[in-house]
Amino acid sequence: MRTVLWAFGLLVLLFLLLPILVVIPLSFSAGSFLTYPLPGLSLRWYDAFFASDFWLPALRNSLVVGTASAALATLFGVPAAFGLWQKRVPGRRLILAVILAPMAVPAIVVAVALLLAFGPRGLANTFTGLILAHAMLGVPFVVITVLASLARFEPVLLRAASACGAGPWRGFFRICLPRIMPGVAAGAVFAFATSLDETVVVLFLAGPAQRTLPRQMFSGLNDEISLAIMAAATLMVLLSALLLGAVAWLRRPVR
Amino acid sequence: MRRRQIMGAAGAAALALPGTAARAQQRDLTVVSWGGAYQEAQREVYFRPWMAARNQRLLEETWDGSVGVLRARIQSGANTWDVVQVESEELLIGGEEGLFERLDWNAIGGRDNYIPQAVSDFGVGAILYSFVLAWDRERVREAPRGWADFFDTARIPGKRGLRKGPKTTLEIALLADGVAPAEVYRVLGTASGVDRAFRKLDSIRGDLAWWERGSQPPQWLATGEVALTNAYNGRIAAANAGDGRNFGIGWNQNLYTLDSWVIMRGSPNRQRALDFLAFVGQAQVQAQLPPKIPYGVTATGANALIPREVLQQLPTAPQNAAAALQIDDKFWLDNLDRLNQRFNAWVSR
Amino acid sequence: MTSRRTALLLIAPLLVGLLVGFVAPIGAFLWRAIADDEVAAVLPRTLAALRGWDGATPPDGAFVALAEDLREARAQDAATGAGGIARAAARLNAEWPGMRSLLPATGRRVTTPGEERAKILSASAEWDTGAPWRAIRSAGGPFTAYRLLATLDLRRDAAGDIVPTPEEQRIWRGILLRTLWISLSATLLCLLLGYPLAWLIATAPARAQPWLLGAVLLPFWTSLIVRTAAWMVLLQKEGIVNAALLRLGLLDAPLPLLMNRFAVLVAMVHILLPFMVLPIAAALRSMDPALPRAAASLGAGRLRIFLRVLLPLSLPGVGAGCLLVFIQALGFYVTPALLGGPNDQMLAWFIGFHANRLVDWGMAAALSVLLLGAVALVIGLYGRLVGFDRVRTA
Numbered sequence: 001m002r003t004v005l006w007a008f009g010l011l012v013l014l015f016l017l018l019p020i021l022v023v024i025p026l027s028f029s030a031g032s033f034l035t036y037p038l039p040g041l042s043l044r045w046y047d048a049f050f051a052s053d054f055w056l057p058a059l060r061n062s063l064v065v066g067t068a069s070a071a072l073a074t075l076f077g078v079p080a081a082f083g084l085w086q087k088r089v090p091g092r093r094l095i096l097a098v099i100l101a102p103m104a105v106p107a108i109v110v111a112v113a114l115l116l117a118f119g120p121r122g123l124a125n126t127f128t129g130l131i132l133a134h135a136m137l138g139v140p141f142v143v144i145t146v147l148a149s150l151a152r153f154e155p156v157l158l159r160a161a162s163a164c165g166a167g168p169w170r171g172f173f174r175i176c177l178p179r180i181m182p183g184v185a186a187g188a189v190f191a192f193a194t195s196l197d198e199t200v201v202v203l204f205l206a207g208p209a210q211r212t213l214p215r216q217m218f219s220g221l222n223d224e225i226s227l228a229i230m231a232a233a234t235l236m237v238l239l240s241a242l243l244l245g246a247v248a249w250l251r252r253p254v255r
Numbered sequence: 256m257r258r259r260q261i262m263g264a265a266g267a268a269a270l271a272l273p274g275t276a277a278r279a280q281q282r283d284l285t286v287v288s289w290g291g292a293y294q295e296a297q298r299e300v301y302f303r304p305w306m307a308a309r310n311q312r313l314l315e316e317t318w319d320g321s322v323g324v325l326r327a328r329i330q331s332g333a334n335t336w337d338v339v340q341v342e343s344e345e346l347l348i349g350g351e352e353g354l355f356e357r358l359d360w361n362a363i364g365g366r367d368n369y370i371p372q373a374v375s376d377f378g379v380g381a382i383l384y385s386f387v388l389a390w391d392r393e394r395v396r397e398a399p400r401g402w403a404d405f406f407d408t409a410r411i412p413g414k415r416g417l418r419k420g421p422k423t424t425l426e427i428a429l430l431a432d433g434v435a436p437a438e439v440y441r442v443l444g445t446a447s448g449v450d451r452a453f454r455k456l457d458s459i460r461g462d463l464a465w466w467e468r469g470s471q472p473p474q475w476l477a478t479g480e481v482a483l484t485n486a487y488n489g490r491i492a493a494a495n496a497g498d499g500r501n502f503g504i505g506w507n508q509n510l511y512t513l514d515s516w517v518i519m520r521g522s523p524n525r526q527r528a529l530d531f532l533a534f535v536g537q538a539q540v541q542a543q544l545p546p547k548i549p550y551g552v553t554a555t556g557a558n559a560l561i562p563r564e565v566l567q568q569l570p571t572a573p574q575n576a577a578a579a580l581q582i583d584d585k586f587w588l589d590n591l592d593r594l595n596q597r598f599n600a601w602v603s604r
Numbered sequence: 605m606t607s608r609r610t611a612l613l614l615i616a617p618l619l620v621g622l623l624v625g626f627v628a629p630i631g632a633f634l635w636r637a638i639a640d641d642e643v644a645a646v647l648p649r650t651l652a653a654l655r656g657w658d659g660a661t662p663p664d665g666a667f668v669a670l671a672e673d674l675r676e677a678r679a680q681d682a683a684t685g686a687g688g689i690a691r692a693a694a695r696l697n698a699e700w701p702g703m704r705s706l707l708p709a710t711g712r713r714v715t716t717p718g719e720e721r722a723k724i725l726s727a728s729a730e731w732d733t734g735a736p737w738r739a740i741r742s743a744g745g746p747f748t749a750y751r752l753l754a755t756l757d758l759r760r761d762a763a764g765d766i767v768p769t770p771e772e773q774r775i776w777r778g779i780l781l782r783t784l785w786i787s788l789s790a791t792l793l794c795l796l797l798g799y800p801l802a803w804l805i806a807t808a809p810a811r812a813q814p815w816l817l818g819a820v821l822l823p824f825w826t827s828l829i830v831r832t833a834a835w836m837v838l839l840q841k842e843g844i845v846n847a848a849l850l851r852l853g854l855l856d857a858p859l860p861l862l863m864n865r866f867a868v869l870v871a872m873v874h875i876l877l878p879f880m881v882l883p884i885a886a887a888l889r890s891m892d893p894a895l896p897r898a899a900a901s902l903g904a905g906r907l908r909i910f911l912r913v914l915l916p917l918s919l920p921g922v923g924a925g926c927l928l929v930f931i932q933a934l935g936f937y938v939t940p941a942l943l944g945g946p947n948d949q950m951l952a953w954f955i956g957f958h959a960n961r962l963v964d965w966g967m968a969a970a971l972s973v974l975l976l977g978a979v980a981l982v983i984g985l986y987g988r989l990v991g992f993d994r995v996r997t998a
Contacts, residue, residue, distance in 0.1 A: 001906070009804030012797045013816070016823045016877060019834040022844060026837065034837045035847050053315070076618040083614030086607055095615060098622055104979060106935025108952040109630065109972045112959040115331055117629035124333030136626050139618065168610055197827045199938050200952075204960070207335035208285050208314040214829040219317060221833055221942055223290045224470045230837065233830045240825040248821075323961040329685040330963060351678075351708075353685040414860070419946070464863060465946055478841040480860065520685040592694070593705040595962075600775050602946045603954070 077142030125207030138191030149183025291470025378515030383551030413482025887921025
């Protein structure tokens with residue numbers, strides 16, 4: 001029974017991992033075919049990646065949009081989470097529903113709605129518009145993660161601080177924030193990863209100057225699958241692994 | 256104290272954001288073409304030389320047609336495209352609907368600088384090309400003779416690629432059904448003619464694969480995804496020349512037409528766009544395109560600069576033009592939206 | 605300052621930002637599903653001339669009004685690119701098929717004043733019948749249910765009764781069912797593959813657990829577009845899967861694995877599987893390990909323990925997993941677009957198609973209402989059956 005479970009479980013894991021792992025060696029191929037066996041190893045597709053007019057700007061745009069939207073989401077999300085942590089807020093459920101809505105509304109609906117709202121206001125095809133959109137998509141992750149951290153925080157510490165004469169702001173920044181900092185950072189990483197992964201809204205809302213990696217990959221896949229795309233994919237897997245590592249490290253049990 | 260700092264930081268961020276928006280308004284010239292091997296050739300012959308000559312950046316986009324895309328860009332207020340290469344009926348529809356700027360012919364060398372077909376109020380001809388029947392000689396031994404063979408899955412088994420949309424698809428269906436080229440648009444103008452075309456398509460519905468981008472047909476032939484396909488003549492020739500493929504091109508019953516450059520309405524880069532069009536309108540610049548991808552060009556005198564063996568491969572070569580049906584842009588101006596709707600309902604079921 | 609006010613002040617910036625930047629745009633977009641202003645914007649004189657008309661022979665004044673309206677609209681379109689005639693024509697086509705081409709074609713005939721009636725009739729003799737005029741009148745606004753009805757393949761007939769649309773135009777119910785079916789299949793397949801894996805993770809030795817979990821988390825964090833690209837490479841005609849099957853002698857000729865339902869489902873299951881595994885694993889791990897032992901000591905067999913103790917306790921995780929997978933699957937756009945053929949596209953693709961290609965934002969909005977309705981229904985049902993307090997994700 002146990003062996004059957006292990007065999008089946010490992011097969012499923014293989015199904016999860018193999019497609020990603022299979023692609024990585026391909027990007028080091030010396031040939032140009034998308035299959036094995038490799039005719040030899042080379043870095044030519046990475047050269048193509050870095051020499052192209054498209055990929056490097058796309059990488060830069062992804063990092064810029066990801067960082068800015070994560071910062072914005074954190075800036076607005078952390079105070080909101082702190083506010084929501086106080087259970088007696090009127091209309092808490094409704095507020096939470098609004099804040100979490102960007103997670104549940106299908107991306108295509110968000111994309112078209114924002115295109116029509118941003119277009120006449122000159123925000124479509126701008127970094128500002130894209131960053132705002134991604135910040136809204138990332139903010140639920142910040143709020144959820146920070147709320148989870150706050151759940152482990154003892155409110156009695158804040159009362160103690162206020163008894164010692166510290167105002168609410170001082171109490172938050174000196175007592176609470178340091179303790180929930182890993183949660184805040186993990187939330188920011190989640191928001192960054194959301195932006196990095198996002199394809200549909202970018203497809204509708206970004207102009208050629210704002211093309212991100214997923215957008216460039218989408219048009220590349222539509223146009224012609226080349227191994228340069230696999231080089232980009234490999235870099236994105238690497239980036240994802242780094243982010244995963246960062247979150248794992250932030251959420252490690254602290255003793 | 257701290258509170259003020261936070262407010263200050265938030266305020267600074269809020270101020271910085273509109274700043275980026277303002278900068279984005281002065282954007283680089285954005286040129287939109289059809290991707291793949293064709294856009295690569297344009298990049299080498301047009302885009303990079305223009306950037307080098309003017310010391311300016313040019314952004315590229317790729318699209319796959321449909322006047323709706325142009326409408327959506329203008330009407331949503333979210334347009335960033337400056338120069339777009341459009342098909343002949345898109346030129347007519349867009350001109351009528353005000354999607355394009357009226358072309359200042361004096362700024363691009365004057366009307367006499369171009370062959371007559373290339374001249375219109377809103378666009379200047381870019382290339383002359385044909386939709387042809389293509390196959391891989393390595394896989395399909397017996398060459399198809401025309402579109403009738405395309406529908407004969409017993410003679411040549413395997414999937415067939417067609418361009419997703421009514422234009423070219425319906426013409427091909429009627430040609431295959433035995434309608435004479437000169438009669439195609441008259442028949443397609445009647446309800447029973449349209450039904451006839453769709454009935455013909457229904458006969459091999461399960462074997463049809465629909466491409467949207469010009470780069471797909473040569474890829475599908477190369478991987479054996481389809482046995483026969485409708486394709487742009489230049490992409491097939493480019494795959495033979497560049498990737499060492501052995502694709503066949505059937506010029507019999509080819510569908511001949513022309514693409515044009517237009518400038519999108521309200522483009523803030525109008526002057527630069529005209530300068531770009533003037534640059535790519537020079538005969539000696541245009542003459543470098545056909546050797547890379549065999550499409551006909553539009554500047555008068557360009558053909559004199561093109562090698563003979565390249566001229567033979569163009570849709571305009573006499574033996575190729577003789578077997579062609581010219582796509583009727585007036586017909587599609589009147590009927591595109593209607594047949595699009597019918598086609599979309601048919602294809603997505 | 606009370607703590608309640610402080611709390612509200614802290615929440616306010618985000619809440620206001622989301623109301624303005626998210627809720628309002630979506631509301632305004634969905635509103636277009638019932639707004640009916642395309643025709644009124646372009647043909648105001650014609651609508652005025654048709655007021656009080658009996659619906660039989662078209663009144664003479666209407667021809668002059670139509671010509672004036674079309675002349676003005678053409679000038680307006682040419683000057684601004686607003687595309688008013690094209691949009692009005694698309695709207696009218698829903699009332700009377702043929703208008704999509706007829707209205708712009710008629711506009712091309714009446715570019716100069718005079719002889720309006722003859723010029724209009726030269727575009728089509730149909731203008732001499734009541735039908736096109738009745739279409740204009742009934743599309744006069746300001747609200748319409750026709751798009752919402754159309755998404756269910758329904759329409760109003762001349763008498764105002766709701767009837768099914770003609771056979772050859774019926775596509776939306778099929779697409780809705782297809783969307784639900786693909787999402788449901790993906791959810792069930794994820795459950796089938798995910799439950800045993802979650803079980804394995806929850807019961808594995810502590811040493812192995814981080815590795816197993818990591819193997820689920822890496823794909824989970826990998827971008828959707830990367831995973832879709834991977835499947836495109838794997839499933840190509842001359843791709844890795846076909847090559848492997850050929851080499852193993854399982855196939856004589858490569859199979860067409862791309863551009864079909866199979867490719868879409870495989871990739872969707874691959875992308876969504878972690879959303880199933882993680883909540884179930886979390887639910888199983890938070891279970892008291894003494895429970896199955898207690899049951900065993902009371903003489904229960906393995907199957908019985910599983911069915912009566914473990915399964916019920918893991919149900920909240922199963923519910924959360926199914927919810928997450930199903931509502932995400934409903935909105936899939938990129939993966940079917942890249943891996944599927946034309947009849948594997950889901951609702952989301954058609955929303956994009958109507959917004960981007962057909963410039964029919966009203967229909968895009970109506971389809972969005974349908975999609976959002978499905979999502980809300982599932983979430984609501986879940987709230988009723990399971991409740992949100994018990995959702996825990998890893």
